[in-house]
Amino acid sequence: MRIAFMGTPEFAVPSLGELIASGHDIVAVYSQPPRPRGRGQTVKPSPVQVLAETMGLPVFTPESLKAPEAVETFQSLDLDAACVVAYGQILLPAVLEAPRLGCFNLHGSLLPRWRGAAPIQRAVMAGDRETGVQIMRMSEGLDEGAILLSEQVTIRPDDTSASLAERMATIGAGLWPRALAAIERGGVTETPQAGEPTYARKIKPAEARIDWTRPAAQVDAHIRGLSPFPGAWFEAPGPDGPVRIKALMSAVAQGTGAPGQVLDGGLQIACGDGAVRLSRVQREGRAAQSAEDFLRGFALPTGARLG
Template sequence: MRVIFMGTPDFAVPTLTEIVAAGHEIVAVYTRAPKPAGRGKSERRSPVHEQAESLGLPVFTPKSLKGIAEQDVFASHAADVAVVVAYGLLLPKPILDAPRMGCLNLHGSLLPRWRGAAPIQRAVMAGDERTGVMVMHMDEGLDTGPVGLVDEMPIGPDMTTGELHDAMMRVGADLMGRALAALERQSLEFTPQQQEGVTYASKIEKSETRIDFSRPAEEVHNHIRGLSPFPGAWFELGIGGKPVRVKALRSQIATGDAAPGTILDGLTIACGTGAVRLVQVQREGRGPMDAETFLRGVGTKPDRVL
């Protein structure tokens, strides 16, 4: 089939590779425009942009798809279907209607739970035990279209968003490959989403990344692993007479009974109920390190309150 691929981050790269390997013709790749990054603020292309160019595919980076000119260019590709994986731009109705068989979206949740921008992070932060990837036929709503294929997977009790992300992008690539094969055979059937159980996965805001040790240990643990590795849940620790921001990247549920934020031993911190043991942290300006290595560098005393 003639396919338009639309995606931006590394999560989308395996799906693009899978579609090419299946023998479909990628007539255009749409991705977000390069952005200034790094100390030199040089423009950095998206992971999908890099992969597309390495495969010799034509790349388009419009800042919006709302204009008539951009919509005409999109329609001129005469695609059978568009595949959308974490693209990052709103698709207006003329874009959705342009491909002969519409637009398929790969979404990282069990819809209708966690519609929206951050479904993987929100599922982990909420302590969900299961999630999945779905191939959905897009409509004008926010992740409201009917579902064609689904692959469920468990979320382990200590699993981070980074680990779940990597597992889902591999499973999702295979799922989209199977969906396109079924679509080509005209055997892909879509089922409307349930009306019950709708939740929204809003974008992660900076204001919610600081750790609140007054919450129960399970909630603190889920908060930490849900924001790991990015943007990272953090706390402040006095080092060398000044407060230093420290990201908590991995944690475990522990036992303890003290005022919230009290260091019990090592990097075991008392919470509103129970405690969490920080297993991996990242000091501001440094790389990730295990708790033992961190403590050798800064030291902490029991009964100190963060």
Template sequence: MRVVFMGTPDFAVPALSELVASGHDVAAVYTQPPRPRGRGHKLRPSPVGELAADYGLEVRTPETMKAPSEVEALAALEPDVAIVVAYGQILPQAILDLPEHGCLNIHASLLPRWRGAAPIQRAIMAGDKVTGVQIMQMEAGLDTGPILLSETVPIAEDETYQSLHDKLAPIGAGLLPRTLAALERGGIAPTPQSEDGVTYAKKITPEDAKIDWEKPAHEVDCQIRGLSPFPGAYTEFGNIRMKLLMSKLGGTGAGAPGTVTGADEHGLAVTCGDGNEVLITRVQRSGKAAQPAAEFLRGTKIDPGTVLS
């Protein structure tokens, strides 16, 4: 098939690799323009842009796909299908209608649960036990299109955003060749999404990252893991802010919510609103590298009875 690929972050990289490896004709790769990244905040291409350049593919970085000139430029490529993976732009109807087989999206949830921008984080933060990857036929609504292919993935008790991201990305990539082969031979029937169970995975904001120790231990643990390593759930004591990057449920706590009940080689135990503890095992102080909590505590003294805010 003649394919146009649209994607930007690391999550989209395996999908582009799979398309190239499976022999499809990638006519062009659309990705977000270079942004400041890394130390020094120098302009760098997106992860997808870097990979596409390595493959010698044509890379296009329009600020918007809504301009008539961009619709015309895409039409000139005569694509059979467009593959969209976390591209970062809303596509106008003229683009969605252009390829013969439409625009297909790799979405990291089991729709209609977690439509929207942050399905991986929100699934963990909500304490979901399962999630998945689906190939969806795109339409004008937000992740409302029918499903072509799907795979379910369990969410482990110690799952983080990063670990689940790294599981789902190659699974989604692996579904692509099967989907495209079925489309070519007309052997796949889109399945409309259910009208029941719709939830929205809103974009992660700074407010989502601040820990509220009044919440039950289970919710705090899910928040920490769902936002690890980025942006990182955080708490403060004194003038020190620290990101909490890994945790697990502990025993019964003591004191008011936010009270440190233990600070030793096992980690940092903190009482939550339901009287149970969360044990913090990996932290990152502002401006410093992430490290095991036990190592952090050797350089930063936190006495039992300290109340985190």
């Protein structure tokens, strides 16, 4: 089939790789324009663009796929289907209707739970024990389309959003050849979503701050769900005033104390109910470190209170 692939982040790369290997004619790859990335804010192409250009595929990076000229270009591609994975732009009806067989999206949850921008982070933050990857037919509504294929994924107690996303990206990529084969022969079953939807709204900076008054299980899920980006954070007392520190990995631990109180010399912190032990942290402006390495250079005595 003549297909376009539309995706931007690392999560979409395995899907593009699988589609390249499947032998379909990828006539266009759409990705978000190059953006400033990394500590130096150097303008770089997206991971999807890098792979596409490496494989010699034509790449389109319009600032907006709503612009008339961008829509016309897409319509002129004479596509059988479009495969979308975390592209990052809303598709107009004129775009959705352009491919002969339709546009299809790989979504990182078991719909209708966690429709929206941050389904993997929200699932970990909510303490969900399972999630999944699904290929659905795209419609005008937000992640409201019928489901073609689905695979459940267990959320492990030590999963961060990064580790879970990596696993889900690989599993999801494997669904594409099966889905496209069924779509091509007209033998696909499309199942409407059922149940009350929940929404995975975009992560706001203000909600990244750790609330130590919450139960330990919720604090732990909050930390792992926001790791590595944007990173759940707290303030610790420093010699020149409060120091912001990101918590990148944690686990529920035994212990009691006032919320935010340091309970021992190994970064065990009291919560509203129970405690968590931080195992990986990052001081503002510095590289991530294990708790042991961090404590060698930053005094955080037992009894100190974190904000």
